[in-house]
Amino acid sequence: MLPTVEDFLKEFQLSSSDLVFASSGTQKRHLAGKLSGATVIDYRAYGQGEPTDLMVEGIVKALGGKTYDRVFAIGGGTILDVAKLFALEKLSPVTDLYQKKFPAKKAHKLILVPTTCGTGSEVTNISILELTKLGTKMGLADAALYADQAVLVPEFLKGLPDRVFGASAIDALIHSVESYTSPKSTPFSRTFSRRAMDAIIEGFLAIQKDGLPAREAYLEKFLIASTYAGVAFGNAGCAAVHALSYPLGAAQHVPHGESNAVMFAAVYEAYKNKRYDGYLEKLTLHIANLLRTTEDEAFPKLMALLDEILPKKPLKGYGVKEADLKDYTDIVMTKQGRLMANNYVELTESDVMGIYQKLYNQA
Structure with a gap:
C-alpha cells in the first residue's frame, strides 16, 4: 500500500x-x-x-x-x-x-x-x-x-465517474460471493470472501445513507476489499454470474461490472430453487446479518441496495433481441466451461436459457 x-x-x-x-x-x-x-x-x-x-x-x-x-x-x-x-x-x-x-x-x-x-x-x-x-x-x-x-x-480512486465506481465495486462484491459458494472454496478463500463482502456492503450502506460523496471516506476500504475478493476468486474461481454476463458484455458492450449485476440475482435464485443448503445458506444468513434483515429478505434487500449504487435494465434495454438468447445460451454452455464448473449446483442448458428469458423483460 x-x-x-x-x-x-x-x-x-x-x-x-x-x-x-x-x-x-x-x-x-x-x-x-x-x-x-x-x-x-x-x-x-x-x-x-x-x-x-x-x-x-x-x-x-x-x-x-x-x-x-x-x-x-x-x-x-x-x-x-x-x-x-x-x-x-x-x-x-x-x-x-x-x-x-x-x-x-x-x-x-x-x-x-x-x-x-x-x-x-x-x-x-x-x-x-x-x-x-x-x-x-x-x-x-x-x-x-x-x-x-x-x-x-x-x-488513484479519486475522481472516478459514479457509474465506473458502481460497476467496479459491485463486480468486486460478486467476486466475493461467487468465490464463497464455489465448490473449490476453502477456509482460506472464504475468509477473504467474507472480508471483501463485509467492507463493500458497509460502504454501500454508508452511500445509501449519506449519498455518493460518502464513498470518499471508504476508498481505501473499497480498494483493499477488491484485492481481498481477487485473492478469493483467484483461488476458488467465479461461476455462472460471470459466465452468463460475458455474451452480453461482448455483444452489447455493457461494462463488465454492470453485466454481472444484471445476472446476479437470477443466478442465485436458480441455485436456491435447486438446492438451498451449505455455503449458499451460510452466505444468505451472512448477508442478512450485514443488512440487519431476515433470511428471506437478504437477497431482495441486497439487490435493492445494489440498484441504488448502479441502476440496471432488462436485457432488452441493452439492445438484446429475444432471438439472441439462444445464441447466448449456446456460448455459455460451449465456451464458458471453466466458469460453469464453479457453480454452486449444476445449471443445465435449460436453466441458463430460463435465466436469460427471465431477465429479458425484468431488470
Missing part, C-alpha cells in the same frame, strides 16, 4: 526502459508530466469498451518490436488484463494464445496498480478478452500472468 501517487512514483522511478499502460483520463488526473520518457499506451487509442483481441493486436503492431524491461499497468480491469499479456515472451496471435496453441512464458517484470475498486486482477493469474473471431469473452489463466508486484494507491 502506497497512500499517494507521488509515493508510487518515488518508489518505482519510471524510466525510458518501462512500458506503461494508462488511460488518458488517469494520465490527466494523476500522471501529467510524470512518466519520465516511458513508452505509454492508452488502450482507448486502439478501440472502445471492454478489451478485445483486436485491441491487443493493434498495440503489438504499434510497438513494432520495441524492447522494454518492466510493464506497468495503471488502470481498471481492462488495462490490467491487457497489460498482463505484454509481460509475456510471445502473445500474438492472441487468439492462439487463449486457445493454448502456444505456451505463456513470462519475459518482463509486471507491476499492476488498480485505479478502480472492482477487478482484483492485480492479484490473479487471469486475463479476460473478448475474442471477436469466437464471438465471446474468454479467460486465460496461467501462472505467467501473475504480477511481480501489486501496488494499492487509494489516491
